[in-house]
Amino acid sequence: MKVLYLGDLVGRSGREAAIKRLPELRERLKADFVVVNGENAAGGFGITPAICDDLFAAGTDVIVTGNHVWDNRDILPHFQRENRLLRPANFPEGAPGRGIGVYDVPGGRRIAVAQVMGRIFMDAMDCPFRAVDKALAAYPLGRTVQFTLVDVHAEATSEKMAMGHHLDGRATMVVGTHTHAPTADHQIFSGGTAYMSDIGMCGDYDSVIGMQKAEPIRRFIHKTPGARFAPADGEATVCGVFVESDDKTGLATRIDPVRVGPRLAETMPEVV
Structure with a gap:
């Protein structure tokens, strides 16, 4: 199975770039399944039902989120009716939605997509x-599903890497x-x-992690509250990862x- 996962869409710039590039990327990589992280898609904070619809129409199969998942309150009921929208599985019991979904893939195959959120910082x-x-x-x-994707939405690389080794195999x-x-x-x-x-x-990499530079820099220098962060609106770079697997074992090749x-320096896998 060939799976493409695009990282956090930040604001209009990142959202529109991903939507524009998705059909081309899906075809070029012969992707069987596409996952997108949409938690920063709406003005840098959260996601809306309308943005979900736009991403699905562009070729996204599943949207995952993260710590900004509830920043737009109108998304809460959407989790009850849209099984292609996921939130971290380790939210406390009773949170809307689900943290794992299983989906059909052409060729009689199935993929599980899950997300968890880190606890460090x-x-x-x-x-x-x-x-x-x-x-x-x-x-x-390799039995119930032929591919399992786990997103670890976290600050610490140590926590992410520990999760990778915990789930190895x-x-x-x-x-x-x-x-x-x-x-x-x-x-x-x-x-x-x-x-x-x-x-x-x-998103726009001429920024501070996708946000216009002036206010984050001012806060680091002065350590006082100020204006709301706003997404940088320059031309976006689309970043993600491509993984191919063996359908018999479910393991990555x-x-x-x-x-x-x-x-950023462009890189694109060659897929035969």
Whole structure:
């Protein structure tokens, strides 16, 4: 199976770039399934039902979120009616929506997509390790599903990497989001799980992690509150990761970063 996952869409610039590029990327990479992180898609904070519809229309199969998932309150009821929209599985019991979904893929195959949120330097949450173990228990890789994608939405690379090793051999890919900077550590672990600490953002990289520069710099210098952060609106670079797997085992056979745009060095996997 070939799966493309695009990192955090930040504001209008990142959202529109991803929507524009998705059909081309899907065709070029022969992707069977596309996942997008949309938690920063609406003005940099949260996501709306209308943005979900636009992303699905562009070729997205599943949208995952993160710590900004509830920033637009009108998204809460959408989680009850849209099974292609996920939030972290380790939110406390009773939170709207779900943290794992299983979806059909052409060729009679199935993919499980799950997300957990880290706890280091982030809000207090239930244990992500126990949550992902519980979420994946019903869908053994290579038997019930042919591909398992786990997103770790976290600050600390140590926490993300620990999760990758924890799930090595039980998930096809474990990759990180949230820090908005693509890392250079994409690899396949010894047990066959593809890993990357952060797949980067889809947004304007002439920024402070996708936000206009002046206010974040001012806050770091003066340590006082000020204006609301606003997404940078220059031309966006689209970042993500591409993973291919063996349908028999569900384990990864390749992992490649994807970067298309004006600011970072471009890289695109060659797919035969």
